Amino acid sequence: MSTRTFLRDNGLSLGFGALFLASLVGQAFAGLADFNDRQLARGSQTVGLADYLTSSSFAVDVAENWQSEYLQFFLYVFATVWLIQRGSPESKPLSRVGRGSDRDQLLGKHLHRGSPRWARAGGWRTAVFAKSLGLVMAGLFALSWLAQSIAGVSAYNAEQLSEFGSPVSWGGYLVSADFWNRTLQNWQSEFLAIGSMAVFSVYLRQRGSPESKPVGAEHGVTDESG
Template sequence: MRSALRNHSLGLFFGLLFLLSLVGHALAGWQEFNAVQTAEGFGTLSLGRYLVSSDFAVDVTENWQSEYLQFLLYITATVWFLQRGSPESKELHKAGLESDEDQKVGRHADERSPRWAAVGGFRTTLFSWSLTLTMGTIFLLSWLAQSVAGRVAYNETRLERFQDPVSWTSYLTNADFWSRTLQNWQSEFLAVGSMAVLAIYLRQRGSPESKPVGEAHDATGIEG
C-alpha cells in the first residue's frame, strides 16, 4: 500500500487539492450568493440548490475550460515552437512531429510500446494525437457548459431588473461571456509563458520541471 501511494502520489496529491478547493469554493460561493441575494431583497438558496444553480456551474466551468485550453495549447505549441534554454522546450533540432523512429511508432515500436503505437494506420494516427484530442474535447465541452450556464445566470439577473432575456447565440457575443472567458485565459497564458522563460535562468533542485541546478542557462530540453 505504501509503495502504491508513493508511485501515484502526484496524481493523488492534486486530486485531493482539487476536491478540497472545490468544496471550499462551493461553501464560499454559497455564502457569497446568499449575502448578495439578501442585500438585494431576494430569497436565499440551500447549499444543495446552490450546487445545481447556474451561478455555481458558470464559476466552475469557466475555470475548467481555461485550464484545459492552457494544456491544449501548450501540448500542441511545444511540438513546433521552441524556447532556447528552457526545460519546457524540446531540443532546438527536434521541432516538428519527429520521425517514427524517435517516436517508437510502427516497426520502430518495442516490446513495451502500447499496442496502438505499433499496429500502424488509423489507430496509430489516432493514438498519436489522443492527448490533444482529449484535452480539446474537454475544453470545448466545458466552454459550452460555461456558455449555457452563463446565459442562464445572466438572464436571471436581467429578469430581476425587469429586462428581457437574451438567446444563447446572442449571449455568445455578449460582453459578459467574453469578460468571464478572457479574464481566465490571460492568466493561464501569462503563467505558462512565465514558466517557460523563468525556467531558463531559475532552478528547483529535484524537480523534473527544472533543469539540474548546475546546468548551463542555454541548455535546452534538459530536465532535472
C-alpha cells in the same frame, strides 16, 4: 500491489486530486456565502447549499475555470511540437522541432514489446493515438466551454430578470460582453502563467523537479530536467 506502493506510485495524481476536491468544496461554501450576500442586497431570499450546488451560478463559475485550464494544456501540447524556448526544460531543442522521426517516437521498426497496442496497430489507429493527448484536451476544453455558455446564459438571464431586464438567447449570450469578459479574464491569466513559466525556467531552478533543469546546468541548455 500494496496500498503504500499504490499511493507512492500515484502520488502526483492523488495529491492534486485531493487538492482539487478540497478547493471545490471551499469554492462551494465561499460561493454560497457570496451568492447569499448578493441575494440579501437585492432583497431576495437566500438559498441552501444543495440549491446553490445545482444552480447555474455555481456551474458557470466552475466551468469557466475548467475551460481555460484545458485550453492552456491543449494549446501547449500542440504548440510545443513546433515552438521552442531556448534554455527552457519546457521546450525541445532546436534540432528536434517538429513531429519527430519514427526512431524518436519509437514507431515502425523501433517499436518494442511494451509499446501501447494502438502504437503497434498501424494505420488510422496509430495516427489517432499519436495525437490522442491533444485531441482529448481539445475535447475537454470544448465541452467545458459549452457547459460554461449554457450555465452562463442561465445565470445571466436570472440576473437580468431579478433586475427587470430582458433575457437573451443562447446565441445572444455567446456574443455578449458578459460571456467574453468571463472567458478572456481566464484566458489571459493562463497564457501569462504558461509563458512566464517557460521563461523563468531558463534562469531559475527548483532542485529535484522535472520542471526545472539541474541546478548547475547552463542557462542555454534546453530540454533537460533535473
